[in-house]
Amino acid sequence: MCESNAFLRDGDEERLVMEDVSFVEPVEGGYRLRGLFGEETVVRGRLEEINLLKHKILFTGE
């Protein structure tokens, strides 16, 4: 399984937003994340990095 976990940077901290994200698309002011079972959430902010070796997608609100 190649899903990634999505995190939102909050200062020095990285807060887990959603596990096992399979799909990401930009929406107004942020990104819509979709999980393996169709669950969705929207993260407000910019994309900071995608690290597929670490299964990690990092956003930042700053």
Added chain:
Amino acid sequence: MCESNAFLRDGDEERLVMEDVSFVEPVEGGYRLRGLFGEETVVRGRLEEINLLKHKILFTGE
């Protein structure tokens, strides 16, 4: 292996930019892609979608 292939939309066509991308970060006007062996390229455009089930990252220059 969970790397994804990066494509750039050009009208109705999707052109392969880099295979086995492991790392993506935004740069001025686009995104820097890094492959499994450290090779790098910059794609000019916006992120359109990340589909980890399809191992696909799609950018668009439009």
